[in-house]
Amino acid sequence: MLFNSYVFIFLFLPVTFLGFLALGGRGLRRAAILWVVLASFFFYGWWDPKCLWLIGVSMLFNYMMGVRLSQRTKTPKGKMLLTFAVAANLLLLAHYKYTDFLILNFNSFFGSSLALQKIVLPLGISFFTFTQIAYLVDAYRGETKEYNLLDYTLFVVFFPHLIAGPIIHHRDVIPQFSRKGVFSFNAEYVSVGLTIFILGLFKKAVFADGIAKYSTPVFELAKTGEAIGFYNAWGGVLAYTLQIYFDFSGYSDMAIGLAKMFGVRFPVNFNSPYKAVNIVEFWRRWHMTLSRFLRDYLYIPLGGNRLGPTRRHVNLFLTMLIGGLWHGAGWTFVIWGALHGLYLVVNHAWHGIRRSLGHDLHCSTVPGRFAATLLTFLGVIIAWVFFRAETLGSALALLKSMSGFSGFGATGLAVRQLVWTAGLLGIVWFLPNTQEMLARFTPALDFPATDTPSPQRGLEWRPNRVWAAIIAGVFLISVLHLCKITEFLYFQF
Numbered sequence: 001m002l003f004n005s006y007v008f009i010f011l012f013l014p015v016t017f018l019g020f021l022a023l024g025g026r027g028l029r030r031a032a033i034l035w036v037v038l039a040s041f042f043f044y045g046w047w048d049p050k051c052l053w054l055i056g057v058s059m060l061f062n063y064m065m066g067v068r069l070s071q072r073t074k075t076p077k078g079k080m081l082l083t084f085a086v087a088a089n090l091l092l093l094a095h096y097k098y099t100d101f102l103i104l105n106f107n108s109f110f111g112s113s114l115a116l117q118k119i120v121l122p123l124g125i126s127f128f129t130f131t132q133i134a135y136l137v138d139a140y141r142g143e144t145k146e147y148n149l150l151d152y153t154l155f156v157v158f159f160p161h162l163i164a165g166p167i168i169h170h171r172d173v174i175p176q177f178s179r180k181g182v183f184s185f186n187a188e189y190v191s192v193g194l195t196i197f198i199l200g201l202f203k204k205a206v207f208a209d210g211i212a213k214y215s216t217p218v219f220e221l222a223k224t225g226e227a228i229g230f231y232n233a234w235g236g237v238l239a240y241t242l243q244i245y246f247d248f249s250g251y252s253d254m255a256i257g258l259a260k261m262f263g264v265r266f267p268v269n270f271n272s273p274y275k276a277v278n279i280v281e282f283w284r285r286w287h288m289t290l291s292r293f294l295r296d297y298l299y300i301p302l303g304g305n306r307l308g309p310t311r312r313h314v315n316l317f318l319t320m321l322i323g324g325l326w327h328g329a330g331w332t333f334v335i336w337g338a339l340h341g342l343y344l345v346v347n348h349a350w351h352g353i354r355r356s357l358g359h360d361l362h363c364s365t366v367p368g369r370f371a372a373t374l375l376t377f378l379g380v381i382i383a384w385v386f387f388r389a390e391t392l393g394s395a396l397a398l399l400k401s402m403s404g405f406s407g408f409g410a411t412g413l414a415v416r417q418l419v420w421t422a423g424l425l426g427i428v429w430f431l432p433n434t435q436e437m438l439a440r441f442t443p444a445l446d447f448p449a450t451d452t453p454s455p456q457r458g459l460e461w462r463p464n465r466v467w468a469a470i471i472a473g474v475f476l477i478s479v480l481h482l483c484k485i486t487e488f489l490y491f492q493f
Contacts (some may be wrong), residue, residue: 001046003197003254004204005485016159017261024183032183033154036262040159044123051122058092059156061085062132063149064407066139082140086133093129101329123491124163126326128156130293135170137297144272147174160258164251164490166269166289172445173264182263191463192441198475199434200253204488205481207424208247212486214417215239215388222394222401230408233401235417240388241381242424244489245274248287251488253434260443267445272433277364277372279343279379280351290326294319309352316348317341327387332395336386340414343379373429422468437461 001008016039024032045052065085072078100116107114138144141319147155147170155174161167176182218236221228228236252270273285283291299319305312317338324337351361364372382399389395400406435447437460461467 001043002485002487003251003258004201004482004488006482008480009201009479011176013258015039020183022264025185027183029183030150033150033177034403036159037153037157037354040154040157040162043105043159043250044157044162047123047483048120054125055157056123057087058128059118059153061088062136062156065151066135066144069136069139069144070142073140078140082136089129089133089136093125095119096125098329114388120341127165127167127440130167131156132291134167134293134297137430138170145174146169151177156263156332158259160255160262161266164289164488166252166255166267167293168266168289172267176264179263180298186263186465189263189439190261192443192461193257193259193436195257195461195467196260196434196438196443197254197257197469198417198471198478199437200250200255200257201478202474203246203250203253205250205478207427208245208250209481209484209486211239211246211420211424212243214414214420215243219388219390219394219398222398223390225397226391227403227406228398229406230401230404231404233398235421237381237385237388237398238421239417240419241384242428244384244388245428246424247489249433251490258446265443265445268435268447270433270467271435271447272428274377274380274428275373276376279340279347282380283340283344290323294323298322309349313345315349316344320344331392332386332389335392335395336383339379339383339386343383350406432459 001012003009004481016036018034019039020032023035039273041052042058044055062085065081069078069081069085072081096119099119103114103116107113135144151174153171154177155170156162158168158173212319218228218232219240222233243413249270252268256266256268267289269287269289271285271288273282276282276285299315302315304315318341320341321334321337324333324335324340327333327336354361385398386392386395387400389398397406435444437459439447440460
């Protein structure tokens with residue numbers, strides 16, 4: 001079931017929310033939680049009921065492993081059990097996500113003809129697997145509490161984050177369902193949550209899907225090997241750069257908004273990443289919960305920055321390489337991850353050189369920040385080519401076109417496309433994001449302070465009639481754009 005579908009907006013969400021309030025308002029806390037758990041299983045099974053057993057078995061296995069690990073914290077037996085449990089999760093993920101990729105490469109390398117398994121990737125498997133791996137590691141470290149099975153189940157399957165994140169942490173979310181005010185109607189929670197959800201819906205239905213029609217044809221043409229002119233290549237890649245931005249930003253908003261309606265705050269997962277002045281800051285703003293997971297459960301265990309600058313750079317590169325492979329089973333994703341790993345290594349090395357020269361890294365002129373933002377944005381755009389292209393050949397062909405080696409073609413793109421691109425870039429760079437607009441109501445956990453100016457006074461959301469009318473209009477426009485419902489891009493990961 002999709003957040004941007006009529007059945008979710010007008011049937012599933014109202015029924016689930018009203019049932020939650022009806023049971024919680026009568027003091028039936030466990031019944032209210034069970035209601036949301038059952039609704040979440042229904043939400044997941046809507047896509048394919050046959051996959052319900054998978055998430056059910058995964059959840060029960062990890063809960064039992066977590067209980068046993070919490071009784072064997074930091075012991076040799078506990079370490080062996082943790083290794084087994086994490087390996088079981090990774091093998092399950094690898095089976096569904098990488099089997100055909102491995103067969104293809106095996107056939108190519110050895111000249112064999114093993115048949116592809118054509119395994120369908122279950123929705124959300126990467127997200128609920130990583131969420132539970134973090135739980136297992138924390139259980140071994142002695143950082144978990146004695147959660148009961150029902151609370152743990154809600155933590156794993158709570159529908160706002162189930163399909164595409166954010167990757168939530170047990171100590172951030174599970175205790176919130178024990179607060180008294182969660183199970184009764186709260187006008188602030190509902191109004192703030194609905195506002196964020198509607199703004200996210202608008203980003204997806206209007207902005208992301210609206211500019212997608214300018215990116216898809218260019219990448220499809222590159223796949224055929226046909227030459228693409230310089231202007232059309234750049235126009236298509238810029239369109240995808242904005243499409244994935246508003247698609248993921250929209251989903252992140254909708255997830256945070258839905259959780260807020262139920263009185264739960266999720267961690268921020270998206271914070272204007274195209275405003276970043278370097279690639280380090282970009283990854284502090286893009287898919288923030290994945291970045292934290294890779295840092296805490298991969299980069300630091302590899303040694304982090306504790307073993308000298310050379311080992312630090314190797315660890316950074318390996319972390320991003322694995323992060324790229326997590327996004328998809330293909331060499332294009334590996335190259336995308338490797339590019340970002342290389343960017344991070346260069347960025348950290350440059351910072352090291354500047355520090356050795358006595359430079360203040362926090363002091364920068366306006367022209368300097370502008371140039372740094374553009375350079376970072378350019379690096380991200382080039383990497384997106386590999387992320388979006390279906391084959392390595394089409395990615396290289398598109399980069400060749402962007403370099404002008406395939407000719408310049410028509411000197412002008414469609415006026416409508418130029419308006420879309422310029423308008424969305426203006427929103428990305430010069431307007432506050434959703435969390436900044438509603439910052440005074442703390443809709444999300446640990447919203448980080450940024451160097452960007454405070455949002456203009458007129459764009460700070462208020463619970464008044466004017467904003468109610470604006471959000472109602474935004475909702476109406478969004479619903480009218482749902483004639484052709486499209487999946488979120490991160491659903492494929």
